[in-house]
Amino acid sequence: MTAGATPIEDELYREIILDHWRNPRYRGHVDPADVTVEGYNPLCGDEVLLTMRMRDGSVEEIAFDGHGCSISRASASMMCEGVAGRSIGEATELGHRFRAMMLEGGSADDLGDLEALQGVARIPLRIKCAVLPWNALLEGLQRGGGTVTTEEGPLS
Amino acid sequence: MSISVPPRTTARGVLSLAPDFDVEAVRADFPILQRRIGDRPLVYLDSAATSQKPVQVLDAVERYYRQSNSNVHRGAHTLGNEATELFEGARRRVAAFLDADPRGLVFTRNATESLNLVASSYARELLRPGDRVVLTLMEHHSNLVPWQLAAERAGLDLAFIGLTAEGRLDMEVAARLLSEPTRLLGVTHQSNVLGTVNPIRELAELAHGCGALIAVDACQSVPHMPVSVRELDVDFLAFSGHKACGPMGGGVLWARPELLERMPPFLGGGSMIQRVELDRSTWAEVPAKFEAGTPDVAGAHGLAAACDYLDAVGRDRIHAHEQALTGHLLEVLDEAGVDIQGPRTLVERGGAVSFTMGEIHPHDIATILDREGVAIRAGHHCCQPLMRHLGTPATARASVYLYTTHAEIDALGAGLREVGRILGPPGTPR
Numbered sequence: 001m002t003a004g005a006t007p008i009e010d011e012l013y014r015e016i017i018l019d020h021w022r023n024p025r026y027r028g029h030v031d032p033a034d035v036t037v038e039g040y041n042p043l044c045g046d047e048v049l050l051t052m053r054m055r056d057g058s059v060e061e062i063a064f065d066g067h068g069c070s071i072s073r074a075s076a077s078m079m080c081e082g083v084a085g086r087s088i089g090e091a092t093e094l095g096h097r098f099r100a101m102m103l104e105g106g107s108a109d110d111l112g113d114l115e116a117l118q119g120v121a122r123i124p125l126r127i128k129c130a131v132l133p134w135n136a137l138l139e140g141l142q143r144g145g146g147t148v149t150t151e152e153g154p155l156s
Numbered sequence: 157m158s159i160s161v162p163p164r165t166t167a168r169g170v171l172s173l174a175p176d177f178d179v180e181a182v183r184a185d186f187p188i189l190q191r192r193i194g195d196r197p198l199v200y201l202d203s204a205a206t207s208q209k210p211v212q213v214l215d216a217v218e219r220y221y222r223q224s225n226s227n228v229h230r231g232a233h234t235l236g237n238e239a240t241e242l243f244e245g246a247r248r249r250v251a252a253f254l255d256a257d258p259r260g261l262v263f264t265r266n267a268t269e270s271l272n273l274v275a276s277s278y279a280r281e282l283l284r285p286g287d288r289v290v291l292t293l294m295e296h297h298s299n300l301v302p303w304q305l306a307a308e309r310a311g312l313d314l315a316f317i318g319l320t321a322e323g324r325l326d327m328e329v330a331a332r333l334l335s336e337p338t339r340l341l342g343v344t345h346q347s348n349v350l351g352t353v354n355p356i357r358e359l360a361e362l363a364h365g366c367g368a369l370i371a372v373d374a375c376q377s378v379p380h381m382p383v384s385v386r387e388l389d390v391d392f393l394a395f396s397g398h399k400a401c402g403p404m405g406g407g408v409l410w411a412r413p414e415l416l417e418r419m420p421p422f423l424g425g426g427s428m429i430q431r432v433e434l435d436r437s438t439w440a441e442v443p444a445k446f447e448a449g450t451p452d453v454a455g456a457h458g459l460a461a462a463c464d465y466l467d468a469v470g471r472d473r474i475h476a477h478e479q480a481l482t483g484h485l486l487e488v489l490d491e492a493g494v495d496i497q498g499p500r501t502l503v504e505r506g507g508a509v510s511f512t513m514g515e516i517h518p519h520d521i522a523t524i525l526d527r528e529g530v531a532i533r534a535g536h537h538c539c540q541p542l543m544r545h546l547g548t549p550a551t552a553r554a555s556v557y558l559y560t561t562h563a564e565i566d567a568l569g570a571g572l573r574e575v576g577r578i579l580g581p582p583g584t585p586r
Contacts, residue, residue, distance in 0.1 A: 008523070008524060008527050008578065009578060012523065013520075013524075013578050013579065018579070022580075043535070044519060044534075044535045044536065044549075044550060045535065045536040045540060045543065045549045045550055046549065046550075047549070067517075067549045068517065068549075069517035069518075069519040069520050070516075070517060070520045070579065071519075071520075123523065126519065126523060129519065
C-alpha cells in the first residue's frame with residue numbers, strides 16, 4: 001500500500017461507494033429466510049449476515065446486516081442490488097466475476113456500479129473487506145447456508 | 157467531553173515533564189524514520205504493535221552475524237564460546253533490565269509463547285480440576301486463549317475481573333474474586349487498547365493473599381517505563397522484545413526460578429536435556445530446561461543492545477516524554493471530536509490511545525491517514541471480548557514511543573480532519 005498522486009476520493013472513496021455506505025440498500029433481514037450465511041473477517045472482526053429467500057431458482061429476496069467498514073458495507077449493498085431477482089446461475093456468475101476483478105485483475109466490464117470498487121483491488125489490506133459479502137453469497141448459493149471467512153472463501 | 161491533564165502538561169508546558177529530552181537526537185538513531193510514505197514523511201504512531209529499531213540494535217545484530225555467529229552451548233571452538241557468552245550475557249542483561257534473577261529468564265519467540273509456556277507447563281500440568289484462574293476483561297488474546305486451552309485440558313475454572321466506565325479494572329471485583337480460593341491471576345500491566353496501567357503491586361498482594369500466583373503480560377509496560385519484578389512482586393512476567401526496540405521474533409518470560417524448577421518442560425529437544433535414554437530423559441537446569449532447540453542468539457543479543465539503548469536514554473525520561481506526548485494526544489483527539497476509549501487523564505495511563513469516530517469504521521480512518529503518511533492501527537487489537545464490552549467491533553489506535561514528536565501528534569490531528577472531510581464529521585452518516 002503506497003500513497004500515490006491519485007486523490008483517495010477518486011481511487012477508493014468514490015461517490016457511488018460513499019452513497020451505498022451512507023444509504024445502504026437491502027440492509028436488514030429476510031424473514032423467513034431459506035438461506036442464512038454468516039461471514040467473518042478474522043483479521044479485523046468484521047461480520048456480515050446474509051439472508052435470502054429463493055423462489056423458482058431465483059433470488060427472490062436478499063438482505064444483509066452486520067458491521068464493517070465503508071468498503072464492506074458498500075460492497076454488500078451493491079451486491080444485493082446486483083443479485084436481487086436474478087437466477088442462481090446469474091448471481092453465481094456475477095459473484096465469480098466480481099471476485100475475479102478484485103483478486104485476479106479481471107475485467108470490470110458489464111459490472112455496472114460494482115466497477116467503482118475496482119480501486120480497492122490496489123490496496124491489498126482492503127480487498128478482503130470488499131470480498132467478504134460475496135464469499136457469503138457464493139457459499140449461500142452453493143451450499144444453502146453456513147459460515148464463511150475471508151481466509152477460506154469458496155473457490156469454485 | 158473534556159480532557160483533564162495535569163497543569164504542567166498543558167499547552168506549551170508539555171515539555172516540562174521531560175525538560176532535557178532531545179527527541180531529535182533520539183530520532184537520528186532510527187533510520188526508518190527517514191522514510192517517506194508516498195510524498196509524505198512517515199509519521200509512525202503504531203509502536204504499540206511493534207517499535208522501530210535504533211542503529212545500535214541493528215549494528216549489534218549485524219556484528220553478531222559478521223563476527224561471532226555460531227551455535228551455542230555446543231562445541232569448544234572460539235566462535236561457539238563467543239556466541240554462548242553473547243547469549244548468556246544477553247540473558248543477564250535482560251534480567252537486569254527487569255531487576256530480576258537471570259536464572260528465571262527464558263528466551264522465547266514472543267510474549268504469546270511466553271504466556272503459552274506458563275499456561276501449558278504450570279496451569280495445565282500442576283493445577284487440578286476445579287482450580288480457579290482469574291483473568292480480566294482487558295486481556296489480549298495472548299493472555300486469554302492459552303488459559304482457555306489449559307482450562308479445557310485441566311478442568312480449570314476461569315473468572316474475570318470487569319472494568320469501570322473509565323476503562324480501569326474494577327478493583328472491588330478484583331478484591332472479591334481474590335478473596336476466594338484462586339490459583340493464578342493473569343493480568344496485563346498496561347492495556348494495549350485502553351492504555352490503562354493496572355496496579356500490579358496491589359494485585360500481586362491480593363493474589364498472594366489468597367494463595368494465587370500472578371502472571372503479568374508486560375508487553376506494553378516494559379518498553380515504556382522502569383519495571384522491576386522485585387518491586388512488583390510478580391511470579392511470571394512476559395514481554396515481547398520487538399516492542400522494546402529489539403529485533404522481531406524475540407520474546408521473554410521471566411519466572412521465579414523455583415517455579416520453573418517445579419514445572420515440566422514446554423517443548424522437548426536439544427539443549428533442554430541432561431541425559432536422554434530411548435524411553436525417557438532428564439532435564440537441564442533452569443532456564444535451559446525451557447529453551448529447546450537452537451535459540452535466536454542474534455535476537456537475544458539485539459534485545460540486550462536494546463536494553464542498553466533504552467537505559468542510556470533513560471527509562472524515566474522516556475516515560476516522562478511519553479506522558480507529555482500522551483497528554484497532547486488526548487487533547488488533539490478531543491479537539492478532533494472523536495470518542496476516546498479508555499482513561500482521559502494521564503493518571504495511570506500509557507501512550508496507546510484508542511478511539512472511534514461514530515459510524516466511520518477504523519479501517520477507513522487508517523486508510524485515509526495512511527495517505528497522509530500517518531501509520532496507526534485499526535481493528536480489534538486481538539481483544540475481541542474487550543471490543544464487545546466497548547460495544548464496537550473495532551477501534552483506531554495511535555501509540556507513541558521515545559522517538560515520537562508533538563508535531564507528529566499534530567499531523568494525526570490534521571489527518572483526522574481529512575477523514576472528516578472525506579467521510580463526513582464523526583457520526584454523520586446514518
